[in-house]
């Protein structure tokens with residue numbers, strides 16, 4: 001008794017959970033959503049490559065000092081003075097400016113940053129002309145002084161970029177995931193809307209055809225080709241196209 005009840009229940013469950021024959025539109029919607037899912041990763045990747053959210057330029061300016069014994073000091077403006085006045089006998093010997101460019105990529109969230117590097121500009125008073133894009137050797141005391149000044153002013157990232165220690169591209173995993181969700185929603189909504197529009201268009205075409213057929217029937221013409229059937233009253237087929245006349 002109970003076994004039979006359970007068996008019947010199971011049969012019902014199997015019946016109702018069986019695949020129903022789906023309409024063409026239901027299948028089209030499924031394909032559209034699958035396509036949206038498949039396109040999500042390429043879309044997020046492409047947008048990260050091609051779309052620059054914004055470009056930020058950081059210009060750090062500072063002053064260079066030299067003591068009587070030849071020691072070089074540097075201080076970032078407006079923090080100048082902390083190091084610059086280290087020795088009373090130090091004099092200002094020049095200026096420096098470090099330009100750090102960062103391209104922020106991705107949409108809607110910044111999924112990666114690209115650091116093309118940093119350019120150092122030097123204006124050493126003893127030399128006269130300012131120099132742009134100076135490449136100081138790694139063991140240069142001037143380089144060490146500027147680096148120290150940058151670190152003291154809290155520009156750690158700028159130092160990393162300048163030294164080439166920062167990877168050229170840094171990724172943000174959470175933004176990659178968030179962009180994935182946003183793009184999936186956008187693409188699937190677009191795909192769904194495409195199917196919806198096609199379905200709507202198809203219905204309009206169908207309705208138009210129906211109206212035309214009814215009009216032909218009223219006028220006593222063949223519903224398929226519009227041939228005048230009033231003359232061939234006794235024939236049950238259209239002599240033009242062979243459609244059964246009603």
Ligand SMILES: [Zn+2]
Pocket residue numbers: 222223224225226227238239240241242243
């Ligand atoms: Zn016909």
